[in-house]
């Protein structure tokens with residue numbers, strides 16, 4: 001088990017963030033601080049504003065109000081690729097893989113964000129370009145092996161079972177070597193056996209890699225099993241935060257989920 005570091009700088013700090021779409025307040029006055037190697041859950045009914053929080057952190061939207069800091073750096077005005085270079089990687093609620101590329105190439109392309117040989121190097125295949133490409137391929141293959149996807153390296157993602165596609169998306173995000181990993185409903189669409197396997201995988205990633213994880217999940221049981229801290233939002237408002245035990249018995253949470261058969 002990895003030891004918790006005592007670095008005082010939060011990996012993610014969000015202060016009083018609000019996001020409006022026209023008249024709709026999708027996220028309201030949202031604050032959170034995540035320390036290094038923390039695994040925190042973000043839950044709430046459909047339409048609560050969870051994915052919007054991820055879109056704001058990763059620079060797809062600029063918040064209407066409030067501030068976001070990654071390792072102390074404000075992300076205001078930064079485009080998504082700049083936020084990525086600060087150490088943020090994410091997966092999507094609906095899987096987004098490059099389906100015309102092999103599994104291996106999906107990983108290789110994701111790793112290119114951190115390269116510095118530039119256009120000239122790529123055009124003329126300079127020594128540093130060739131060395132870099134070799135290193136990337138080696139790392140990509142190693143990563144696929146660790147996650148037992150090496151046998152599918154040359155397949156197109158669409159040929160993989162759905163659960164493996166979900167896994168591949170997480171591996172691709174990890175290949176960017178993030179300090180903050182945002183997982184948006186990774187268990188969506190999985191049967192209970194695959195969902196259990198995914199829980200074990202996320203648990204293992206959290207123990208093995210030095211990465212802070214924010215996990216959106218609709219299935220309460222998944223979040224309860226994985227996260228030490230949980231934040232609950234409903235209609236953009238934070239309605240509860242605390243340990244799984246506190247959340248389970250929280251009246252506002254029970255009300256928010258009432259009639260929701262996924263609880």
Ligand SMILES: Nc1ncnc2c1ncn2[C@@H]1O[C@H](COP(=O)(O)OP(=O)(O)O)[C@@H](O)[C@H]1O
Pocket residue numbers: 021024026044045046047048049050051052053
């Ligand atoms: N780009 C957008 N434009 C307008 N409304 C949006 C946009 N993105 C999300 N919303 C709205 O914001 C609310 C929160 O959506 P979302 O963050 O996707 O919820 P969740 O992920 O919790 O299900 C919903 O009412 C949704 O329709």
Ligand SMILES: [Mg+2]
Pocket residue numbers: 050051052093
């Ligand atoms: Mg969502």
